[in-house]
Structures are given as C-alpha cells and as structure tokens.
Amino acid sequence: MFRKILIANRGEIAVRILRACRELGIQTVSVYSEVDRTSLHVLLADEAYLIGPAASRESYLRIDKLMDVAKKSGCDALHPGYGFLAENAALPRACTDAGITFIGPSAEAMEAMGSKTAGKQLARRANVPTVPGTSDPIENPEDAQALAQNMGYPVLLKAIAGGGGKGMRVVPSDAAFRSAWRDAASEALNAFGDPRVFLEKYLIGPRHIEIQILADAHGRCVSLGERECSVQRRHQKVVEEAPSPVVTPELRRKMGDAAVRLGRAGGYVNAGTVEFLVDADLNFYFLEVNTRLQVEHPVTEQVTGLDLVKLQIAIAAGHRLPFAWETITPRGHAMEVRLYAEDPDNSFFPSPGKIISFRAPTGPGIRIDDGVYEGWTVPMDYDPLLSKLIAWGNSREETIARLRRALDEYTITGIRTNVSLFRRILTEPEFLRGEIRTTWLDEMLARPYPPAAPPRPGTEEAALIAAALWHSAQSNASAPGGTEPQPAPSPWKMEGRRQQMDHLP
Amino acid sequence: MFRKILIANRGEIAVRILRACRELGIQTVSVYSEVDRTSLHVLLADEAYLIGPAASRESYLRIDKLMDVAKKSGCDALHPGYGFLAENAALPRACTDAGITFIGPSAEAMEAMGSKTAGKQLARRANVPTVPGTSDPIENPEDAQALAQNMGYPVLLKAIAGGGGKGMRVVPSDAAFRSAWRDAASEALNAFGDPRVFLEKYLIGPRHIEIQILADAHGRCVSLGERECSVQRRHQKVVEEAPSPVVTPELRRKMGDAAVRLGRAGGYVNAGTVEFLVDADLNFYFLEVNTRLQVEHPVTEQVTGLDLVKLQIAIAAGHRLPFAWETITPRGHAMEVRLYAEDPDNSFFPSPGKIISFRAPTGPGIRIDDGVYEGWTVPMDYDPLLSKLIAWGNSREETIARLRRALDEYTITGIRTNVSLFRRILTEPEFLRGEIRTTWLDEMLARPYPPAAPPRPGTEEAALIAAALWHSAQSNASAPGGTEPQPAPSPWKMEGRRQQMDHLP
C-alpha cells in the first residue's frame, strides 16, 4: 500500500480523497493556490504546499509544480480527483516518468476511451450500442434520405466539421428532409468551409443514465450498477440518484455488461463511468466514457456500501477486486444534490464570498461531502460547488423525504446557494414520479414559478420581529461601547472580498 | 397516520424524533424548560411550549403539563424518547385518559417487563435463560452450599432486602462458602434488619449484549439482531456496536428467538430491548427489558437500514410491520460513541458552558445524531450527552478507522468533551480484537496512561506560534480601537454561565 498520496485537486473532492487516505493510514499532501491557503483541503491534510496564484493554469493545472511537490514531499502516488487534470493523459505520463503511481487509468486507456470520437469507435468495436447513424459524411441527399427513412424520424443532421450547434438540424419528418439538408449543408459551408454532413437518430427526451465500472490490473472488471443523472441545468448535472426509477434488473444487467465489455476492450483499469442516453423505449446508446471518479460517485457508494476512493487506491496499489459483479447487491435508494454558491433567484449568478454562518444537517440517512466551513471565504476563481448533500433511504420516497428534511435544516448566510432550486425540484410531480429527462429541468425553469405555498401564519410577524431585533443588535454593536456579540458587519465582508480580489491576476 | 406529535423530551433524542416526524410529514410540538429556550429541539420544532423551570421534576417530569400542552396544541400522539418519563407507566395511562396515542408499549406491558424482578419472572415463564440461582431466600447454609456446588463456583450471595452492595459477597470456592454466608447474612441483618440471602451464579467478565425487538399490534414480533454494549464506564454504556464481535449466526438466532418469546409473553407492542449478559462460553442470561427506544438504536439502524423511530410511529398508528425476521439482513458494521460534555483528563467532571466553536465531521460512513450547535450554552441541569457519533463500514476495521478519522475532525471549544477517551479506546489492542467485557473500560481507566505517541515533529513549534498569534489578536481586540474579529472573551462565557445559574432553584 502507498505511504503518502498527493491530492492534485481542491474543494470537496480533495477532502473526500483525504478522508479515504486517513482511514487507510496513508499520509496526505495537498496543494493550494494563493486564495486557497485556508481551504478545508489544506487544513485537513498532513502536508500542504503552495503551487501558485489563483488562476488554475498557473497552479492546479501545472503538472511540473505537482511533480515538484510530489518529489519534495516523498509521495509515492497521486490522486487527480475530477476536473482540472483528471482526464489529461499528460498527468499519468508525468507520474510514470517521476516514478509515482497515478491513481486512475493508464494514459493509453484515457486516450482510447476519453475522447468522444475515440470512445465511440471503441464502443462500436465492443458491440456497445451507439446512437444509430453514420459517422462518415454522406455524399448525396438521396442516400441520406433513404437512410433516414430506414432509421425512422426524427433524425439529426450534423456538420462533419461542426461544433456549437452550427450546421445542425433536427428533421421531424420525411417531408422536411430535403430543405433541412440544404440548410444544414449551406450553414456548414458558411461556418466551416465544409458542407459535408452526417446523420444520427434524434432521441426524443432521452435520459442520462451511467454505469459505474471498476477494473483491477488482474483482469477483473465489474459494474456497480447505474446512476440516473437526467436532472441537468444546461448540460450540468444537479441531482443524481441510484438506482434509476426506470431501470429494470434486466436492463441493469444489459447496460452493465455493455459497460464492462467496453472497459475490457479499452484495457481499462481503475474506476470509470460509461455514460448512456436511454430513450423512452429503454433502448440505451453509448454517449461517452469518463475516465475518472465522478462528482456523483457517492450515490453508488450509498447503495452498494463500497468506498470507491479506497477501491481506486487499492486497485492502483495492484490489489485484486475482492468481489464479483454478482455479489454486489444494491440496497435502498440514494440521491445527491449539488449545493452551489449561486443564486437561483437571480439568473444563477455565482455568489462567492465569506460564509458568515453555516449549519449543516445531520441525522439518519444523511451524508455530506463538504469542502467549506463557517468563516471561510469562497473564492471566486473556481467552480462554485460547495458541498454535496446525499440522502439514503429504504425507498425513493423515503430518500426524497430525507433530502427535503435536510435541505430545510441546511442554513448558510453570507453567500447565496441553490438550495431553493432543490426545494422546488423535490416537490415537482414529474420528478416525484421519476418522469425526468435531460431537458426536464431547463423546461421546468422556463415555466413560470408555480404560486408558492403561502408561509404558515405568523411568518410575516416573525420576520418583522427578527428584523427589528437584529437591526437593533447591529446598531448597538457598532455604537461605541456596544456590548453585543459582534456579527461580522457587511463592510468586513466587503473588505474580505476586496483582499481576495487583489490576488487576482 | 398521526397529524401532530408531542415530543416529551429534550436534547439529541428529541431532535432525532423530530426529524423522523418531519420526514413523515407529521407536525411536531416540543416542550422546554426555562434553560432550554434556545435548544436545538426547540428551534427545529414547528411548535414549542415552555413547561417550567430547569429542574426536571418541575418541567420534563410533569405529566400534567405535558397533557396540557398536548391538548392545547392538538397533538394526537406523544413520543417519550428515552429517560425522563419514558418508562413510567403513568405516562401511557395519562395519554389514554387524554385520548392521545402513546408511542411505546402499553402501561401493562411496561409494568410486566420493565422492572427487574417482574422481567425476571416473565423470562422464566417464557423459558428465557436467566442467571442461575434462586430468587427466594434459602433458609439454611447446607442447602445453599449444595446448590452452589451444583451450580459451580464462583457464586454470588445477595441479600433479599439488599441494595447498594450491602449484604453481597462473591464466593470464589467451596472452602470460602461458610464464612461468606455468615458475613453476608450478618451484614444484611445490620443493614436491613433482615438476614435472608439468596444465591446466584457469578458471571466472570460477562459481556453486555442486547437484542432489539419490534412488535406490532397484529401479533408480529421480530428481532433486529444484537448490539454489543460491553464498553461501559461505571455501568454507563459509552461505545456500542452491531454486530457483536462474538455473536455467531447461531447465537444470534437463539438470542433473537429468546427475546421475541419474551416480548410475546409480555404482550409487548412497539420497540423494545432485551438485555443479556453473555459469559465467556457464550451462554446468555436475561438481564432486563428496556421498554423504550435506546440511546444506541442508531447502530441497529445503520446495519439494518431501518428507521426505528418511524417504525415506532407506524406501529403506534396501528400499521403492520412490513417485514419478517428472516428478511432482515444486517449489512456491514456500525459503531457509536457517546460524546459527553465531561473532561476525561479531570475525573470526568461535567463541563457545561457555551460552545464557542464547533465543527462536526461528515463524509462517507459518518452519521451524527446531534443536539447542540455553535453558540449554544450547554446547560448544567441535564445529562451531559451532546451528540452521538456513529460510523458505518464494510467491516469492523473500516468502521473503527472511520470513527477515528471522524474523531480527529471533531472540534469543539468552550467546553470539554470526552473525545480523547474514545481516541484511547479505539487504539487499545484488546478493543481492536473485540475482547471486551463490562468491566473492561473501568479496568483500562485504572491502568496508568500508556506513554502517548509523541506528537509529530513541529507540533510544539506550531502550538507556540498559535499561542502567540491568538494572544496578540485577543489583545488587539480588547484594546480600544482593535479591529480584529472578536473571539468571545472568557468573561462573556463566565457571564453566560452566571446568568444560567440564576435560573437554578
């Protein structure tokens, strides 16, 4: 087993990895940028080293600095977390050169599976269903239309050279095919100087369901079941759960087999996730592979009882997986919400700043993977993920009830969070019935807010009394000779932010 | 289902019950004494009513006041928690008179099973093993000695009228019998005016292992398996775990059957615990029944996935238990430590006072059932239990590793806690091997402290720097015109305590 692990990340995932190391008796080394000196992952680590200014490209993305820290502190392994360099094949290569074990797949497996196109080719070779269509351009519209008829409408036309939605057209019916083809091709020509398009089946309201796999270096590759991640805002997952409300044991087995087949075909070792789109008829299509730990890995941990980070470390140390796929029996239901420092009532604007007060829910069935504490200033330089709130229950209903209870107990002041978004999602009838798809949340947010349940009688009066009492305490405290406990005043917060801004390039 | 439940308790257990109610969509009513106005169980409840001064006998033990609150607030059920009135048959009787459902056993079952003597008689009738011996006095020493020889030494002589250890003698061998008999009888005569004694098998180093049962009103009674509670300081449990390190599936079945037999014999309905002593040969002997929820119920919840408080409520509402004993499959290992406001380095003196700062551990496998928050003043009037820290893991080893990790993260200032006691217990080789018995902790504490592992290099320097920085910040803050954030100074804490003292009778 390793003696000391470098955690090449920050925030909640760095803390998560650090906790696993501590439980395994492994020393931890954190790295930090100038604005992260007081971050939780620095406080909890055994050792921590400054690696540069706030901007990621000058700190958390600097492989050379990471290698310097690893060597100087005597680390024998490195965990990349997610984001930053986690899917950059240059990092495992640098680790190999430095004689440090990278906790993740090999550079080769990362490249073979990580990119969308390489992954799709591998999927075809491994006989894993992909979205029907061509990946080569089609020369003439007649062939294309025949193919579309064959495939069934709607279909999607996509520019070969495409990106950002240019040269893309949804074709709802055969009648619309010819004009859509002309539009797509001419738009593609204008945008990329290349008119060629190809054809894909257009999935209506698909779900995003992914399979967690684990593979050791001794040829065992297992599926730990699925996660349902269809609740997304602008392609960003915000609620994840396991099991999926629609996956049957039969489908679970089929998707798990496909994911394992893909993992084997790519020579994959360590933890990885195979993402699928699932249509209304429960057909599944390969989307991409994430060659790393996912943000939402805790929901799989809660239903399987496994600790994925510890297993990643054990696999990297050359251990054999101690179980077969058949022995993994998910229990109950788990759901995660991602708490962000952003204001759902104000266009989801980011809300960095000093956390004035913070009380996190606890009790039965509640887990928090956190990266923040009271008094800490959330820097404006990174992803706004504060913590993940994860609930477990015997049923989906109990899990949702626990999550709602926990959200009601979660209080934080000084910054805004998206807690109210989850309060709303967790009462939407469609969500409660599990009728969700990747477009569902954006559609929900586009609808006018339903009239809120009126606050219970007395709330208004209580608010008035609180406002008056707080205001008078504030005035007393700021008056000379005031004896009240001094709530951090607004100017102080402002100053904290200003100091932090001064660190910016 | 109930509409509104009165929680006739305070502290962590009141919060625990309140959370279950909230998850079930049931309104909650708390009660509080004058020193509990800002306690967590008051803040989190929907409604809360003052029921008297700090002294329990004038507040939490006043059945009349509880009934007043229940009626005035329209409660249809009452949960007693543990302690206070939880095992007082007058409470279910008063509830019945007031037309309120008591969430617990009937007054009759409480009386038939709750007292040590009644419970023991019932156990004999139900063919549940009790400690061998007589409960009737033995007239002459010859008969007694014959019985003792039959039973095997050591035996215990106990005064019929006894209590407090008077008139009690352990007899190690046959040779010592006659003189021990004389001593016990004459001591009993002097102490109680009654020389009669009876005889019991003296168990050497027994374990305390208990079985959680659940019984509904429709005749189903099931065992949820055992909890090992042998780590006790002066007969007070401080660490509990499930499963027990020594209980085999065969023994689990036998103990579970015995507990269920006892529950049926007593007409028991709701959650209850049958406590056993288990000797070195794994013979088990009935000790007593706790006719209520136990402090340590979370370890059973963590391994079974069940929510005992919700099940208590469902049973009281007349629901059928949705499972049979055979379907309950414990998973992994759970362990609880009881965090008390007491100073293990200073004779375990209580340490009430204001919580200046507080950071609780979270992350995988950690649950906290808490009753405190930062800024709250722990009153000196009640039990010093602050919170329960519960860890779950795939194995006993992983659970202990998680608990140690969590204890390292647990920080609280302003009051002392017994965290260091658990740090020590969780590294004792005997504990790690599971070789514990009810006398183990007292014996450990009687031994000199083992030489502590030296702090890692630099700790001393870091402490010096922290002391200097903190001291200078303090001085600045107290100086006129100081601009530092103001840590609550010691006089403030003193004043808080003094104010609180003024409430005392």
Add this chain to the structure above:
Amino acid sequence: MKFEIQLTGPGVKRKHVVRLERNGDACSSVAIDGEAIDANAVQIAPNAISVMLGGQSFEIHVSRSVNGALKLHCGAHEFSADIIDPRAWRGRKHGPVEVEGRQEILAPMPGKVVRLLAAVGDAVEAGQGLVVVEAMKMQNEIRSPKSGKLERLLVREGQNVNAGEALAWVE
C-alpha cells in the same frame, strides 16, 4: 424601541410599525402596528434569531443584501425588509435610495469586468446586456432594467468589482 419596517415577500409588501423591548440578546413585549402580541425572540447566532409566536417556533436567518436591505430567510420563504431606525431619524442624511427615473445598476456578485457591451450615451433597451462580469468560471451578463440612455459607466474592462458596487447608470 420602535421601528418602521417595509416588509416585502411572497405576495406581501406593507409597512409596519414594530415596537419591542430588548433585554440583552432577547426581546419580549412586542407590538406590531400598535397591537400587543404574544411573542419573544432571542438571537441564537450572529445571523440567526429564534422567534416564538404563540407556540409557533420560527428560526430566521438574517443577512444584508447588496442594496442594504435585510434579507430574512424563514425556511423556504424569504422576505426583504427596509428599516427606518428611530435613532437614524435624528440627523439622518438620506432615506432608502429610491432614485426616480435613473436606475443604478449594481454588481450582483463580486467578479471581474471582462467586457463592456454598450458605451456612454448609447440608447439601451430593457434587458439589453451592459456589462459582462466573470466569476467562478462563468460569464454573467448584467442587463439594463429599463429602456433609456446609458448615462454613466462606472467600471472599465479588467476591473475587479465587489457585490453591490455600482456598474452603470441608466437614465
């Protein structure tokens, strides 16, 4: 003590007069709009107050919004309060800012101005982007609340701004 409070919330916008007697961290003896009510309140943390109203328990978290008003969170509900302090009546310089016609555009979060989308003197539409502020890897367009003329731009590209800092005026 007497406070005049303008309370804004879900379906509520009213001015009230609150009278209370403070006693250290707590208060009892409360009257709202002249009517005595059975309530007591106590500050349980720098930014949290427990209010007991009859038997109803409320926990209210208080913070200051960028425009200086108080934000009051009560479970899922949120109110905003503008307070006119009796002591502030003596020698107070200005009431709550309520500029007629001219709108001051404030930064809703701290960040860095990465782009100006309009120039001083431009006619702007309601909803038109004026300034792009970047924070936490996101670019956020700050839009004009009304149609009119961009009267002043108070920031330049590359400048760091605090939450609540004025960015521009639209007349």
Add this chain to the structure above:
Amino acid sequence: MKFEIQLTGPGVKRKHVVRLERNGDACSSVAIDGEAIDANAVQIAPNAISVMLGGQSFEIHVSRSVNGALKLHCGAHEFSADIIDPRAWRGRKHGPVEVEGRQEILAPMPGKVVRLLAAVGDAVEAGQGLVVVEAMKMQNEIRSPKSGKLERLLVREGQNVNAGEALAWVE
C-alpha cells in the same frame, strides 16, 4: 512582536521566546528562541489557527483554561501555554500566579455547592474531599491537592459557582 511563552505538554515544559510579525489575521516571519523558521499562520475562526510549518499543516484550537493559561489542542495532543506579553511588562502588576505553599482550590466546572466536607481550621490530607459540587446530575468531590490546613472556605452550601471560581485555600 515578542512573546515569552511557557509551554507545557506531553513530556514538555520549557520557556520559549517567540517573535512574529502580524499582518491582519495572519503572521509570517517567525522566529523561535532567536532562530528564524519557515512558518506562516492564519486565524481561520475565532478560536482556531492554521499553522504551516515547512509543508506540515497544523490546525490548532485555542481556548482559555480556568486558571487563565491557554489550552492548545492539536489533534489528539494538548498543550498549555502561559504567555508573558511584552506590553504587559510595562506596569504589570503580577506574574503568573505561583503562590508558594498556599494552594487555591478552583471549581473545575460550574455548578452548585451541595456539601462542605471540612471546616476552616481542619487538618486535611492530600486527596481528601473538601467540597461537593453538583452539575449535570453528577456530584463531584473537589479534593485537596496537598496535606495541610484548610485556611479559608470561600463558598457556602447551596451557592452556585462558576468554573475557575476559588472554593477554598489550603495552607
């Protein structure tokens, strides 16, 4: 700034001179006993300080014990520190209390005096109970730290006491 600190801990009791330069909540430029060391420290909460020493990260929680010394918790380890403040040197009235011979018995926790076990003038043994203080349903006997004479009793039965309050003197 310069501090003379008496540090007591597991196997440690030494006096050190610590020099540091404060910069708001933080400090850098640290020297201990005249030797400059690679360290920086920052106050992360009212009672918590993060110290980075070389690459080693320490989080230290500070509180004041009943006798006025600082208690420093560093993970499982605990130190006690008596500080002689340079500013206190000017016009300071007394050093750390270290009364020769006479021992002042302090209440280790707040509570209520429920029983006096000795009377003024009594000869007492080391370890003999002097006063019983009740708190949290527990009665706690406060014992004499030395053999001698009970010189003064500063509390009466039924009286409430604070942590750190003097209960008695043994000469």
